Amino acid sequence: MASRFNALKADTHWQQVWDESQTFAARDDSPKPRSYVLEMFPYPSGKIHMGHVRNYTMGDVLARFRRMTGHEVLHPMGWDAFGMPAENAAMEKKVHPGEWTRQNIAAMKAQLKRLGFALDWSRELATCDPSYYGHEQSLFLDFYRAGLVYRKESAVNWDPVDMTVLANEQVIDGRGWRSGALVEKRKLSQWFLRITRFADELLAGLGSLEHWPDKVRLMQENWIGKSQGLQFRFALSDGESVEVFTTRPDTIFGASFVAVAADHPIAQALASRDPAAAAFIERCKQGGTTAAELETQEKLGYDTGLTAAHPLGAGELPVYIANFVLMEYGTGAVFGVPAHDQRDFEFASKYALPIRRVVADGERSDAAFDGTEAYTGPGHLVNSHFLDGLAVEEAKRIVIERAEREGWGQGSTVYRLRDWGVSRQRYWGTPIPIIHCSACGEVPVPREQLPVALPEDVSFDVPGNPLERHPSWKHVHCPQCGGAALRDTDTLDTFADSSWYFIRFASQPEDRPFDRAQAERWLPVGQYIGGVEHAILHLLYARFWTRALRHVGLIDLAEPFTGLFTQGMVTHETYKAADGRWLAPEEIGGGVELATGAPVMVGRVEKMSKSKKNTVDPAPIVDQYGADAVRWFMLSDSPPERDLEWSENGIEGAWRFVQRLWRLFDALGEGEAGKGADAALDRKLHQTIAGVAADVEALSFNKAVAKLYELVNAIEKAAPSASRDAAVRTLVQLVAPMVPHIAEEAWALLGGQGLVADAPWPKVEAALLVEDEVIVAIQVNGKLRDTLTLPKGLAREDVEAAALANDKVARLLEGRAPRKVIVVPDRLVNVVA
């Protein structure tokens, strides 16, 4: 009697078996080839969402597949456990951030286990654990001693109500995202990691990452933003000088003004004695920074009255304070060439400054520029004395050479990338292990005093940093002189925590961050999988941290992740009531809102988010359909890099497939053995073995799923035979990486040895991949007219003869001889009439 597959029972049973036998623990001393498969570890927010399920399912299929193909697989999981939500929870719910975090970890761990992921839980780590962040402090101090860490005054977004620094992303329309208070720019002493020292390496390293998406490499390249040009000085009429940077030194004779940023020292100095200048600077700061505002904002300037002497003797240029010059980029000052830079053009037009052509655009070479916009294309130099006639690139080189020879400037490379500010005025993070002594200055905490642990007895009743106002924690003796000193009360940006966790997974000794030899055996991560939202920050910081570790001699590794895959989001329909309120799927039924009976508008399919109320909680779905159906749905249909729309029909379909599999497995267990061979099914089976393997390796799970459907369709249609029985047995192994619970159940039922999780991937018989007959397309003038089934490898003449003998071809030729016949062996014949 056929039974239904009881997913709930099977899930629980096999998850327990895997757990007890430590099936997925990676062995450090294994002689097998190694494979490190990693998904970005989650923030323990409370419960897992569909995005996690999709992410971890993909990694899991690859990890399980690699085990079956003979690899020793490291597939660990941990928790990115520091961060603001824990402190927000502490303020709102009066619960300690640590307690809140640990409860969330426990809940989410249970949910991940419920999905049957092949994870090595023995290596689990949480970044909020002193046994993790203590080692991070020691790495920070290694970097400090190597000169990769420094402290400087820097402007930050300060929320005066919450009394904390906000990241740029947390400032919305000039206000704090939580408090709604107007954000102030404040100067604070902050710690910085010298990522810019590695800018060139990080840029060059992108070239070696062939298994990264081009998109991510390009985003990092743009973020690093390398520009080469000339940095040089203008002597000013007050006896001082101003340094400018340009990527277009070739246009130096087209300069008609110099402009400095509002917070440039020259502007600040002027403001202190000129109230109008001060007012102008104030006005510059008020400008919005959104795309639309920048687009429409007028170029404004304030004439300082100073003039700058052109270094090549081409007169005196007026010096302006301008709202479009950024202090953060280059030197905070530019020289304006209106004919060949659009901003300079707009500025010069407004203030009636000369616009002189120095690069000919095609036929135009006169100095009087009458265009309506700047010309930035290629050309040769004109109206430029000794540069006349030279191509742009040549002219750049010659001007730089001359500046260097004459000593007024030098060739220079400027990056958009800034050093990484890591100080956060918050409690729930890694304490910065530095002590401030009035006599000795900055003193690193001695290694034997690490970890600098967070105090547990803190309160969140009032805004601000609890570490700052804790009665005793910050008061210490200076490790050098023994005098009274203060701990740094800032904590590290949580991106520091996620910059090396993948190394700690590979090796976790108690007394140091990691064992070099062991870490080098596992790393780099061969396949890293996560969301594209981390394309820049996390992935750039982790690359930097790895290079910094190499710089201080802790590991011989340049790139942490050789393979990267960015998966798409999980989306869902949105629903709105007539008054614009978002409605959750469970609030509607039959096209109306259940509570009011009012009609519902179906909105766009969007990323699942709480604000749009279109989330679907995985937990009840897993309980209803079982882990395998959920996993199967996550892999079906949509290519993994694209968005996947959650749908009720989709999960139903996946569940039906699991039941179909079970009917095949169960019938084989019950029925009589089939006899005889089925050559066509044998061929299909072996094509599927090879095809699914290739698709999984390429992370093309949707294609692997389609091939498995085809095989199942073929098996179901096939008459009983020994081949059919063998195909069903092999199918168990083929689906095992994707739907492991039903696969274990079937493996046990059909008398398999041990666990299917430990079974090898089926062997492909190469001879069976080759078809002995082929279907050849018959075209006339490129249009398909018929197909012929012919023996594979038939000679060209015979194929051509068969095509010309075809009656449809004969009819279309109407007795004429073909002008030409194209034969593609085993594929097609095209008769050109």
Added chain:
RNA sequence: GCGGACGUGGCGGAAUCGGUAGACGCUGGGGACUUAAAAUCCUCUGCCAUCGGCGUGCGGGUUCGAGUCCCGCCGUCCGCACCA
């Protein structure tokens, strides 16, 4: 504005080297089984149509042959953004 990706049935998508477009799944139609329903099974499902024709965003081109290559448009999405 700069940079990038993408555009294939009612929907998600497949077509790996320029060689039979639409595999596979979903939705929908018809039928079988059932007292009935669910489940399951069979079958059809790009468009127009009688032969046949038309079809991969639009317009050109290369080719015996173009979803795939080239040129020019249109649209959607993503990243960055006054970067000198």
